[in-house]
Amino acid sequence: MNIESSESKRASSGITGSRRGRKGLVVSALATMALLAAACASSATTSHKAATSTSAASSGQSSPAASGTSVTFFTSSSAKSFADTTSSLKTAVSSAGMMILGNLNQAGVLSVTGLSLKGAETFFVGNPTTGKKLFQMDPAVGAILPVRMYLWVDSTGGTDVGYLDPASLAAAVNPQLSTPAQMISQAASKIVQSVTGTKPSATASVNVSFVSVPSSKSFADTTSSLKTAVSSAGMMILGNLNQAGVLSVTGLSLKGA
16 A cells, blocks of 8 residues: 655655543554654754664664653544545645645555454645754654544544644654644644544553664665565555655755655
């Protein structure tokens, strides 16, 4: 399944009232998306790079921050069907001056295992112009941007929308990103409230740490090695989002993201 935006296609061609009963939160990041990748604390740019280049390089292991950053999961329940909530999300994203840069239909992916979910899909929401500012500060922010807004049908048959707070996730990557990422958190909250009619509420908070490991290979070779390693680990790449391609429309030139 490919996660790809119309912007990235153009660039390459010339160019989230909670439901009760939630017992936990699984935070994951899709490494192949250089995002998402769903999750993620470190110090400022120089510190997380210095930590990984010394500790990780000498030990051959990842170098997580000493302590995690608290990240909150926000949810809001929709009175609409899953399909109508999805449609409303798309409209709300556009009205907020943002765009859906990709999507991952988890229900579809999991159906091959025999699991039948009435609805489960993640939408990657962002604004290249806003994202440009954060990527200029620290490209590692691609591990958590664009925002992942997850829609799912819960055990009661209702549709929920959830997302991890972008500002605190950004702080996990680099504390200096927290303040500029606040506008993204505000936009995410407004979008969800527009979709469900209810302001999203905090349902869980967890400490997350961003882990960064330097590669001695080129970007292209590292990407190739990742694909091989994923397959060898018995996993699969469920999609990819070329942030460098998307951001190129803003005039920002990244050698790889």
